[in-house]
Amino acid sequence: MCMIYDADGSVVMLGQDKRKARKSHRCSECRRSIQPGEEYMDERFIWQGEINQHRTCRHCLVVRDWLLAECGGYLYGYVYEDIREHVHEGAYGVDVKFLSIGMERRWQRRDGRVWPTPRTPKTTHEATA
Numbered sequence: 375m376c377m378i379y380d381a382d383g384s385v386v387m388l389g390q391d392k393r394k395a396r397k398s399h400r401c402s403e404c405r406r407s408i409q410p411g412e413e414y415m416d417e418r419f420i421w422q423g424e425i426n427q428h429r430t431c432r433h434c435l436v437v438r439d440w441l442l443a444e445c446g447g448y449l450y451g452y453v454y455e456d457i458r459e460h461v462h463e464g465a466y467g468v469d470v471k472f473l474s475i476g477m478e479r480r481w482q483r484r485d486g487r488v489w490p491t492p493r494t495p496k497t498t499h500e501a502t503a
């Protein structure tokens with residue numbers, strides 16, 4: 375089940391910028407450190423009366439993009455749970471599974487190097503079209 379279907383309301387966006395990190399930041403989705411020089415998405419929004427600052431690494435943005443295209447939305451902070459749940463359902467290809475594994479490993483190889491940015495998998499709508 376897509377998490378977006380259970381969402382009660384949506385965020386009020388205050389600002390959304392793609393930035394290059396000048397110092398390291400924690401990704402709000404996978405929790406890895408976004409290293410200086412890496413691009414990430416910086417967003418400020420109001421959710422349930424609170425102002426949130428949300429930073430998303432370039433890898434997690436791919437997962438978000440896929441959820442948006444496949445399911446029509448995503449929940450801030452729940453991208454990993456959502457992608458894992460989709461893989462669990464088993465109705466998706468290896469490229470979707472790859473995203474789930476990537477997030478689980480925080481997009482890092484054993485030697486600590488960061489994975490290349492994955493490609494956005496095709497949605498099931500595209501695959502059957």
Ligand SMILES: [Zn+2]
Pocket residue numbers: 375376377444445460
């Ligand atoms: Zn879905």
Ligand SMILES: [Zn+2]
Pocket residue numbers: 401402403404405406430431432433434
């Ligand atoms: Zn991330």
